[in-house]
Amino acid sequence: EVQLEESGGGLVQPGGSLKLSCGASGFTFSGAVMHWVRQAPGKGLEWVGRIRSKTNAYAKDYIPSVKDRFAISRDDSKKMTYLQMNSLKTEDTAVYYCTTFDYWGQGTLVTVSS
């Protein structure tokens, strides 16, 4: 059974940092492109970024609004992907999902507020 499980969400002040983790099981993680998608309260889905596999040099892509603040990484040996979020803004408040698009985690809530 495929499982993705995010952790690390919580309340953080504007300007702060947070690192989300996503553990995977049930599929060949090392070959998968891993994406992060977020959803602000009451809003639609927003693709945040992705990290490709070792075969594709772990290439990363991001939306412009997070490009200089967020960093995606992965550890294939642990079947984990991470989203390091720095210089957080109130508009980053959202549920963050890790996903392969065909499989999704349950999401973790990040609240940026003073």
Next chain:
Amino acid sequence: DIQMAQSPSSLSASVGDRVTITCRTSQSINIFLNWYQQKPGKAPTLLIYTASNLQSGVPSRFSGSGSGTDFTLTINNLQPEDFATYYCQHNYNPPHTFGQGTSLEVK
């Protein structure tokens, strides 16, 4: 970046109805389009990939069509569990933008 225009934003229908949701992209994406269903408080689930392929386990009353810039999700014989929000998303090149969503509500 590719822009997505999904319509309608909301839709009222009854059990047994047939409904259609459309998604238009700002440039051709071939067939690299996905459709998702999302229920309140839950993660999205993939319904259709590459425009017309039914994800494993998804009922056959769901179907997708289109290529290039115009795509359609059709749900035949609506069931009570189908009332949810639906999103299109392109998977052509990043950023993999989502449509604005269609809220399918009970009439």
